[in-house]
Amino acid sequence: MQLKIKIQYYALMREQAGRSEETIETSSVTPADLYGELSGRYGFTLAREQLKVAVNNEFSDWSRPLEEGDAVVFIPPVAGG
Amino acid sequence: MMRFRFTQTAIDTALARRELLDPAAGGYVSFEGWVRDHNEGQEVTRLEYEAFQELAVKEGERILAEALRRFPVKHALCIHRVGTLALSDMAVWVGVSSVHRGEAFDACRFIIDEVKHRVPIWKKEHYRSGDSGWVNCERCAAAPGHAHAHEHEHHHEPAALTIHK
Numbered sequence: 001m002q003l004k005i006k007i008q009y010y011a012l013m014r015e016q017a018g019r020s021e022e023t024i025e026t027s028s029v030t031p032a033d034l035y036g037e038l039s040g041r042y043g044f045t046l047a048r049e050q051l052k053v054a055v056n057n058e059f060s061d062w063s064r065p066l067e068e069g070d071a072v073v074f075i076p077p078v079a080g081g
Numbered sequence: 082m083m084r085f086r087f088t089q090t091a092i093d094t095a096l097a098r099r100e101l102l103d104p105a106a107g108g109y110v111s112f113e114g115w116v117r118d119h120n121e122g123q124e125v126t127r128l129e130y131e132a133f134q135e136l137a138v139k140e141g142e143r144i145l146a147e148a149l150r151r152f153p154v155k156h157a158l159c160i161h162r163v164g165t166l167a168l169s170d171m172a173v174w175v176g177v178s179s180v181h182r183g184e185a186f187d188a189c190r191f192i193i194d195e196v197k198h199r200v201p202i203w204k205k206e207h208y209r210s211g212d213s214g215w216v217n218c219e220r221c222a223a224a225p226g227h228a229h230a231h232e233h234e235h236h237h238e239p240a241a242l243t244i245h246k
Contacts, residue, residue, distance in 0.1 A: 010133050011203035012215040046218065054201075057135040073133055073201075079216035080132075080161060080202030081114045081173050081193060 002027055005034065006071040013074050017042045031055060031072055032062040046076055085141025085159045085200075087134055092160050092174045101178035103155045109178040110185040112193050116170045120216070124209035130163045130172060133201040137161075144195040152188035154179035159192055161202060172204075 005028075008021040017038070028034040031053040038044065052075040053060050066072075082100075094111070101109050116128050145157050155178045162172050175192045179185040196202075207213045 008133070010201070011131050011205070012218045014131075054133070054136050058139070059136070073136070075133065075201050076203065076215070077217035078198070078201055079204045079218075080130075080137075080200050081197040 003029075003066055003068050003070075005066060006069070007034075007038070008071065008073045010073065010075075012046070012076050013044065016044050026066075029065055030063050031060060031066065031074075034066065034072060035062075035074060044074075050077060051075055083138060083142060084145045084157060085138055085161075087132060087137070087161055087163050089162075089164050092162060092171050094171075094174055094176075097158055097160055097174060097176055100158055101156045101176050103178055105180060106155045106178040107180050108182050108185060109176055110182065110189045111174060111176040112189050113171050114173040114193070116166045116168050116172055118168050120206060123206070123212070125168070125206050126209055127168070127207045128166045128172070129205040129207070130161070130166065131203050131205070132161070132163050134163075137200045137202055140200045141196065144192055144199065147195070148177070148188045148192050151191065152177075152179070152184040154184050154188045157188060157192060159196060161196070161200075163202075 002025045004023060005026055006021065006023045009017045009019060014020055026034060026037060028037050032048060035048050048062070053062055054073040054075060055064060055070050057071070098109065098111070118125055141159060145159060148154070148157050157177045159173070159175045166172055173193070173196070175189050177185045177188045177192070204216050205213055206216060
């Protein structure tokens, strides 16, 4: 089954993906699967263990099942302040 | 008005400070984070800050709410700049008012430390050499085999070492 998922990219992820956002049809069922799929496409240099993930503007577990229309953000190590 | 905010222009500390005024408060403590000219042996010429604002504001609000629960203070605010900043520009401001000074110092320290570790904000340093890099991301990228060790480092090595005096 294919899901339509929106992905927004920030900072290093944005530069490596070459875009700020996109909507894709995917067979990935979790954010973890999706990160693997997109790493294959864009060659992300960060390992998933170094990131956090947000779904629909809230921190999420990597194993949460994705749903049609979800918005996903991969969060590289932060550096505010 | 949210207690945690972003601004694309210079932080107006005089205006922000006014929001902390309270007849029961005996004083206030503030922290300003400034753009420093060096980091890890490199000469820094400017910084770019970027935030995932929808989540950053939520997480920032949670930090300020935690500070108000943990410490008996009157008011707390945090304003973070985004965009391109020059040397000595103010990147972040935290202000706390309270009845007595002790808890205001403690709450201010708690807020800036938590903001640095938890809020999805990133900074890219531009160096005199012409290079640039995302702070806390590029070293990891160079050694993906050591993901765990590096993640540990991110959570416990305060970013304060990289920018604030």
